Amino acid sequence: MNIFALVLKNLFRRKGRFIFTLLGISIGMASFTALLSMGGSMRGEVTRQAQAMGANLMIMPENICVFNQIAIVTGETISESLEYGVFEKVSVLEGITVIPHLTQKAAVKDNPAVIGGILPEETRLFRGWEIADGAYFTSQNEDAVVIGSDFANRNEVSVGDEVTIRQETLPVIGILDPTQSNDDGMMFVPLTVAQRIFQKEGYISYMSAKVDDMAKMDSYIAAIVDTANVQVSTDEQLLGSVLAILGSVNITLQLVAGVALIAAAFGIINTMMTAVYERRREIGILQAIGGKRSTIFKIFVLESGLYGLLGGIIGVAAGLLAAVFAGEFISQIGANDLLKGASPEASVDISLVLMAVSFSLVMSILSGLYPAWKASGLTPMEAISYE
Amino acid sequence: MSDIIIRTENVEKIYGKGSVKTHALKGVSLEIPKGSFSCIIGPSGHGKSTLMNLLGGLDRPTKGSIIVDGTDITKLSGSALAQMRAEKIGFVFQFFNLLANLTALENVEIAMMFGRSASGRNEQRQKAKELLQLVGLPQKANAKPNELSGGQQQRVAIARALANDTDILLLDEPTGNLDSQAEGEVLEHIFKIHKSGKTVVIVTHNNELAKKADILFEVRDGKLGGTN
Ligand SMILES: Nc1ncnc2c1ncn2[C@@H]1O[C@H](COP(=O)(O)OP(=O)(O)O)[C@@H](O)[C@H]1O
Ligand SMILES: [Mg+2]
Numbered sequence: 328m329n330i331f332a333l334v335l336k337n338l339f340r341r342k343g344r345f346i347f348t349l350l351g352i353s354i355g356m357a358s359f360t361a362l363l364s365m366g367g368s369m370r371g372e373v374t375r376q377a378q379a380m381g382a383n384l385m386i387m388p389e390n391i392c393v394f395n396q397i398a399i400v401t402g403e404t405i406s407e408s409l410e411y412g413v414f415e416k417v418s419v420l421e422g423i424t425v426i427p428h429l430t431q432k433a434a435v436k437d438n439p440a441v442i443g444g445i446l447p448e449e450t451r452l453f454r455g456w457e458i459a460d461g462a463y464f465t466s467q468n469e470d471a472v473v474i475g476s477d478f479a480n481r482n483e484v485s486v487g488d489e490v491t492i493r494q495e496t497l498p499v500i501g502i503l504d505p506t507q508s509n510d511d512g513m514m515f516v517p518l519t520v521a522q523r524i525f526q527k528e529g530y531i532s533y534m535s536a537k538v539d540d541m542a543k544m545d546s547y548i549a550a551i552v553d554t555a556n557v558q559v560s561t562d563e564q565l566l567g568s569v570l571a572i573l574g575s576v577n578i579t580l581q582l583v584a585g586v587a588l589i590a591a592a593f594g595i596i597n598t599m600m601t602a603v604y605e606r607r608r609e610i611g612i613l614q615a616i617g618g619k620r621s622t623i624f625k626i627f628v629l630e631s632g633l634y635g636l637l638g639g640i641i642g643v644a645a646g647l648l649a650a651v652f653a654g655e656f657i658s659q660i661g662a663n664d665l666l667k668g669a670s671p672e673a674s675v676d677i678s679l680v681l682m683a684v685s686f687s688l689v690m691s692i693l694s695g696l697y698p699a700w701k702a703s704g705l706t707p708m709e710a711i712s713y714e
Numbered sequence: 715m716s717d718i719i720i721r722t723e724n725v726e727k728i729y730g731k732g733s734v735k736t737h738a739l740k741g742v743s744l745e746i747p748k749g750s751f752s753c754i755i756g757p758s759g760h761g762k763s764t765l766m767n768l769l770g771g772l773d774r775p776t777k778g779s780i781i782v783d784g785t786d787i788t789k790l791s792g793s794a795l796a797q798m799r800a801e802k803i804g805f806v807f808q809f810f811n812l813l814a815n816l817t818a819l820e821n822v823e824i825a826m827m828f829g830r831s832a833s834g835r836n837e838q839r840q841k842a843k844e845l846l847q848l849v850g851l852p853q854k855a856n857a858k859p860n861e862l863s864g865g866q867q868q869r870v871a872i873a874r875a876l877a878n879d880t881d882i883l884l885l886d887e888p889t890g891n892l893d894s895q896a897e898g899e900v901l902e903h904i905f906k907i908h909k910s911g912k913t914v915v916i917v918t919h920n921n922e923l924a925k926k927a928d929i930l931f932e933v934r935d936g937k938l939g940g941t942n
Pocket of ligand 2: 762763764886
């Protein structure tokens with residue numbers, strides 16, 4: 328018999344109370360971990376997608392709101408638009424390669440899809456696309472569709488199929504190689520075709536640009552802004568503002584999880600206080616046979632620490648599972664792959680697991696301090712006096 | 715070097731503060747020789763348990779000193795007092811001596827956690843089995859307290875009180891709520907233990923037992939009456 332054996336026996340003594348207290352902390356830790364892990368993979372995903380766009384500058388309508396900036400990074404449609412003439416003015420500037428995008432949403436095969444209107448040749452070169460299956464556009468106004476690899480898989484579309492976009496039926500002529508960017512989840516048509524289908528003749532959504540000399544970035548931006556009423560962001564700025572938004576959303580969610588954890592901590596305190604009260608007599612007996620106050624204190628702190636350790640392990644495991652399922656669910660219902668990063672290989676982050684379990688352990692030990700102090704403060708006589 | 719193992723000098727105990735005070739002991743001086751068998755008798759509520767708890771270092775006197783094995787235990791710190799209890803005293807109370815969720819064997823082992831020779835697991839187990847054998851309960855080693863009769867529970871408590879080879883055994887009405895057959899069995903083990911050389915102090919209402927005592931203390935209204 329040693330202290331640890333005694334603590335284990337005490338822990339499992341009231342099965343119902345043990346299970347409910349453990350559930351409290353497990354649920355708190357699970358939501359905390361799920362949010363942390365999803366937040367982490369969202370950050371990773373946004374960063375990866377922004378890099379995969381291969382652009383140095385994003386040229387957007389003036390006064391575009393930050394949510395539309397996120398939309399650009401994540402491959403969603405935006406509500407503002409630019410005139411096509413702005414693209415023509417920017418494209419003649421020295422040292423800048425620029426492509427226009429018209430992104431629109433439509434139901435395709437009963438699923439929401441993002442359709443990109445592009446200049447076929449320019450975009451293929453800019454993005455470095457390769458064709459996995461079929462062919463690529465051969466003219467600037469070909470009535471045809473080329474699709475990203477994920478879109479093809481998800482909607483079971485292959486070369487030779489036809490898809491209907493806003494009452495227009497177009498043949499699928501090619502499937503792109505995976506690019507690890509949002510392009511994988513989209514459909515592409517030539518810009519003029521997109522403008523016709525969506526009745527956006529003369530308009531585009533935004534532009535991406537590459538510059539020849541990164542050191543002259545400021546003068547390029549100045550030149551672009553001179554040509555038209557546009558807002559120009561470097562990819563770093565854009566990424567920064569998107570991550571800042573995601574960060575504040577994360578913090579809000581984590582505060583909610585924090586409240587769940589505080590409730591769980593009070594659950595532990597409550598359970599331990601009840602245990603101290605129930606075991607007064609036993610505390611007295613332990614003291615009578617030579618148990619010191621420090622020993623009594625240790626016994627109760629260890630017991631409450633075990634709640635944190637077990638609840639932490641269960642909660643973290645459940646939270647990671649939840650993050651994976653939630654990630655898959657969200658990427659299925661949404662047309663974008665923002666949360667695709669919450670896949671098992673991406674989210675089992677050992678340092679996150681260790682951090683969460685230690686956090687749970689520390690929290691439960693702190694919760695045990697007051698009850699343990701109460702228990703060790705009992706004098707042998709108080710504990711033994713029998714009423 | 716005297717052979718007095720417990721000595722008290724003018725011990726007083728007042729419970730409570732303010733207006734509700736109980737003067738439970740009013741100047742008790744006594745000496746208990748090493749290896750003796752002492753009985754404490756007296757009416758209920760007159761201070762017997764109070765005296766026992768003070769002798770065993772479970773509580774502190776309001777006044778006076780208590781010398782156990784040459785040390786004035788009233789001057790010890792809380793943790794030194796706990797250490798003293800582990801190393802010198804074995805306690806048996808009238809009720810609820812055992813930890814309810816431990817088996818008889820574990821209840822005996824647990825005392826060894828606090829003893830002088832914090833022995834290994836197997837050694838503990840072996841010794842605990844021998845002690846249960848000594849009190850005639852080898853077959854109940856794995857029983858929980860609620861599966862034992864009152865007399866059996868008290869015998870487990872006696873086995874536990876012996877776990878650390880302490881010299882002194884303090885028993886506060888150990889047979890107080892047992893029928894006479896169970897009481898006989900428990901007393902038999904207590905005699906056996908005393909014969910092995912332990913100093914035994916027992917509070918009892920049993921006159922037969924009191925007659926066999928080397929020393930008889932009568933506690934009446936917080937004071938010692940006749941001793942022999
Ligand atoms: N913890 C306590 N707090 C206050 N009064 C107590 C306490 N313990 C005992 N007393 C009082 O002290 C007196 C002696 O009690 P006790 O020593 O238990 O007597 P006995 O064991 O002889 O029956 C009684 O009046 C009792 O009510
Ligand atoms: Mg009493």
